[in-house]
Amino acid sequence: MAQLSSSQLLEGKPIKVLLGNIPVCVIRVEGKVFAVEDTCSHSEASLSEGDVAGFKIECWLHGAEFDLRTGEAVTPPASIALKTFAVVEDGDVVSISSRETA
Ligand code: FES
Structure with a gap:
């Protein structure tokens, strides 16, 4: 499990x-993490360096977009969904864990 402080996650x-x-x-959109x-899933770019628009994050390298809620690849050139992780926000602590163990 990974943990971070809620206040680190700006919208x-x-x-x-x-x-x-x-x-x-990890990202907060409309208050939810x-x-x-x-x-x-297209190549080796780090999505946390990409742009966020609503519930989508855009890869900075070739422009693929993914739905943050489902991991689904919504814009080419990516076609494979991202794995999503379980998020629990409890007070000021946000915990991230793999869904297999959640
Ligand atoms: S590496 Fe992300 S779209 Fe190509």
Whole structure:
């Protein structure tokens, strides 16, 4: 499990955290926190360096967009969904864990 402080997560500003050795992109949108794989499913770009618009994050390298709620690849060139992670926000603590163990 990875944890961060709620106050670190500003609306629309992604943060990269490590869950074990997996980089995860954590982001708050409309007050809710989402966590998806940080590595773009198209190649090796870090999505937390991309732009966020509503519930979508855009890869800075070739422009693929993903839905943060589902991980779905919504714009080419990516076609493979990102893995999503379980998020629990409790007071000032946000916990990220893999869905398999959640
Ligand atoms: S690496 Fe993300 S779209 Fe190509």
